[in-house]
Amino acid sequence: MGRVVVADADPATLGFSTAHSDRYVYSNYFVPVRLTFGGGETPILPFYVKQALIEAIRYGGLDGDRLPHLLKELGLYDLWKANEMDAATEALPGADSGMSYREPPARRQTLLGDQQAEFLAGLLQSDVGIAFLDRTRIRPVGFALGEHVYALALAPGEEAVLEQRTYTKRELTLEEQNESEQQTDVELTSALTTELQEGFERQKSLTDTWGLNASHTGQYTSPTGVWGTFNASHTIGFASSVTAASQETSRRAVKDSRTATSKVAARYRTQHRTDFKLVSETGTESSSKRTVRNPNRATPITLHYFKVLQRLELAHERYGARVCWAPTIKDPAFAFAQKIIGGRQRIRDNAVAALPPAPVKPERPPRGAPAAVETRVVYSPVVTLDKWGFTGDMSADYDVDVAFDAGWEWDGDIDTIRQNLTLITRRPPDAIAARVVGVPVVTEADGRPVLRVRVHVGARSWLAGPGADVQLAAGFRRTPTVVDQTADDAAYNALVAGYLTDLQEWQDRRDEALAAAETAGDEFEARLRAGFSPVNEMVSQIVETHFPASVRDEAWEIDFWHRVFDWERASFVAYPGWWSGGDARAPERDPGDFVNASWAKLYLPVRAGMELTALRWIFGKVVATSLAPQVEHELAAFVDELTTYRTGHLGTGDEMPELTTECQDVPERVYCLAKWTELMPTDGTHLEVVQGATTAADAVTAKEISDAEALRAALLDGEVQTNRLRTKAYDQMTEPADVDIRLGTPSGSGPAV
Incomplete structure (x- = not known):
């Protein structure tokens, strides 16, 4: 037998109240801070800046004899002594002679001079600063009546089917995605079609990424993560205190956020469209169609539709400050590119190594039969690399000549050149690399034929790093004579034909292996890029x-x-x-x-x-x-x-809550910099009805209306009298009785009894 069980639910769990549904857009502002001795002008230099300064003096970036004058010009008289640069100079060992005192590359002359003071000032710029962690709170707080969008006049008794169509941000986002293919995450729920947070984040990213000012120009890429990007477009060179840095970023942060939200809200309001049109059918298959009717018999009305705007309260808050x-x-990306190049080359080398040996061309027998082709490998002179940048880096092309004797020709095998391309240096393999560029060309130099090979060399920055040389080798063969070329030896021709057939098969296998290696190289590069940070x-x-x-x-x-x-x-x-x-x-x-x-x-x-x-x-x-x-x-x-x-x-010195009691309530501690409001469009509309001042009733209709009003008044008065008699009869009854009382004048009957 069944048993009824009643759930004992707490009524408090079924109730609810209003609460804020806040959204956040995060941003970060960086301001460099110059740490000085005694609060003066002399900066404290990190060890790597000291090393860069010493190397710049040693290797030609700065004139050591002019350094005191340059420091005086910059107002940094005590910089050398305060930072103990003499001891640092003695502690830093000498560098490779191949990098020392080398003539700088030729460059266009300028009337600005060497600008060593500007170079020194840039070298001494502070890399340490304060990163202020900000966020913009977006809070819906109500609605407002927007602009008038449509007016519909209805004659007395007229009925119409009205179709409302709203163009939202969702449609624009899809169009942008189809055109540019830059947006990969599209929210399709109607509740977020005009979401300010999404557009604000995009606008902030554009402002942080593409913003240009007098201090920073050409800033292009910055990743957008959970905590936002860093905006370092400060209008001051550096700050001397945390308070000064906070004042600089507070006004700029509020200005940037308010400008961004105003742009986004105005753009959304412009993009948002609400259209109305009359349709002839009255079906109910579409929820966007509605039937409206004028209930008046003789008075026209006008329906006025207004947009409903959502009111948002925005607050720019600071929730953290960090040393940065x-x-x-x-x-x-130098090291990452070298990983890709090296990986692809290893894949190609492994594919070629897995092939069987290439067929050998048959040798020409002694006189009376085809002669063997004589070959040799010739090495180039050792070429010293001298196109170094100031920081010891390099990205330059060199033409290396391989001289050969008359009566010989290059065998056309560029792989031999690649395999014999050698860098002679004490730099590690991941810090310097070389590759053959283009196709070698046969030309002349100093009256001799040479094979000119263009080699590109790339090297990572290494101040005062070791130098480097390059050498390569190429294969050559003796140029066949007319007699050799026209010798008609059936046996040799048969051997050559078989060799060519085998060679073609081997080349086809090699091409297939190299094609597969290129595909594997593409997959290898894709895997590296997928995990690239x-x-x-x-x-x-x-x-x-x-x-x-x-x-x-x-x-x-x-x-x-x-x-x-x-x-x-x-x-x-x-x-x-x-x-x-x-x-x-x-x-x-x-x-x-x-x-x-x-x-x-x-x-x-x-x-x-x-x-x-x-x-x-x-x-x-x-x-x-x-x-x-x-x-x-x-x-x-x-x-x-x-x-x-x-x-x-x-509230606390380390941004952490102070917990003094068990299960303590921890309020959120942020510092609000400013508040403002914005209006965002919604899909809703508000309707106001205006009754016409004129009437469409003629004399007969007006008489019918007045008679109907008189009849209605008489009926209402009769009902009042009936209720009075009913109440009086009830008050006079003192004992139960079977009485049939009829009040009023029913239709089709005689007078009441």
Whole structure:
């Protein structure tokens, strides 16, 4: 037998109340901070800037004799002494003589001179700054009546079918996707067709990525992640304190956010269309069609439709402030490109090695039979590479000549040249590479025939790095004589025919293997690109450049990097390849793509609470020991100032909540910089009815209407009288009785009894 069980549900769980549905758009603002001795003008230099300054003096970038004058011109009289540059110069060993005092490459003369003071000022720019973590809160707070969109006049008693069609942002987004194929994630739910958050994020990304001002120009790419991009388009050279940096970014952040939201809201309101039209059919198959009717018999009405706009409250809030390291990297994709080139070459080499040996051309017998073809391999002279950049990098072409004797000719085998192309250097293989460009050409030099081979050499930046030389070899064969070419030896011709057949089969197999190798190379490159992380690539180059292997090959140091820096928030800005000249590495991609970038700046925030440890690491690469007392004092003062700023604006010095009781309620602590409102379009409309001032009734109709009003009044009065009699009869009844009382005058009956 069944049993009834009643769920004992708490009524409180069934109730609900209004709550804010906030959305957030994240952004970050970076301002460099110059840390100085004693709060003056003399900057504290990190160890890698000291090294770059010394190398610039040693190898021609700066004139050491003019350095005191240059420092005086910049107002940095005590920079050399305060940073103990004499001791640093003695500690830095000499460099390879192949890079020392080499004549700079020829360049166009200019009336500006060498501008060594400007070069020195750029070299001394601070890579350490403050990253302010901001967000814009988007909160729906109500609705507002928008512009008038349609008016429909209805005659008395008229009925019409009205179709409403709304053009939303969703349609525009799909059009943009079909045209540009740049947007990959399209939200198709109608509730988000005019979502401000999506457009605001895109506008902020464009503002952060393409914004140009007097301080930073040509900034092209910046990844958009969960926490937003870094905007470093500050209008000041540097800040001297956390407060000054906050004031600089606060006004700019509010201005940028408000400008972006105003642009997006105005664009959405412009793009949003609501159209009405009359249709002849009255079916109910479409929810966008509605039937409207004028209930009046003689008075016309006008229906006025207005847009309904959603009112949004936007608040720009600051929820964090972090020390941020922002080093620059030249040719950031160099190592990644070398991985791709090396991987493809290994795949090709393995495919060729797996082939059977190539058929050997038969030798011509002694006189009376075809003669053997004499071959030889000739090496070029050793060519010294001398087209180095200032930072020890290279991306240049060299023409290498291989001289050969008359009566000989090149055998046309370019693979022999590639296999015998040799770089003679003490640089590691992943720091320099060479390849044959184009097809070798036979020409003359110094009265002798030569085979001219163009070789492209690329090298990573290495200030005062070792030099390099290049040498190659090519195969040659003796030019056949007319007698040899016209010898008619049936046996030799048969051998040659068989050789050619075997050679063709081998070449077909080789071509198939190379085609398969190219396909495998494309797949290999696609896998590398799929797992490619620009941030990790740049960090590896920074470590390679500034931290030698002898001091970075311990597990504790790798763990230290991950504990000190907030990798989740790391971001970068890449600059187009045209700033460095030369051909684009990937011409089919944008010049500002990371693969083609000439320079990149990495923004690496420091985790809250690890500031002093990170600053010691950046300025002196020390962990267990301390820096000079004066430097330690200035770094500690900077960290204390940042802690004070966080405490005053965010409640705690490390951005973490203070937990003093069990299961404590933790309120959100942010600092609101500004508030404003925006209006966004919706798919809804509001209707207002206006009754006409004139009437369509003639005299007969007017008489009918007045008679109907009189009859209705009489009926209402009769009902009132009937209710009174019913009430009076009920009051006079004192005992039960069977009485039939009829009140009123029913239709078709006589007077009431």
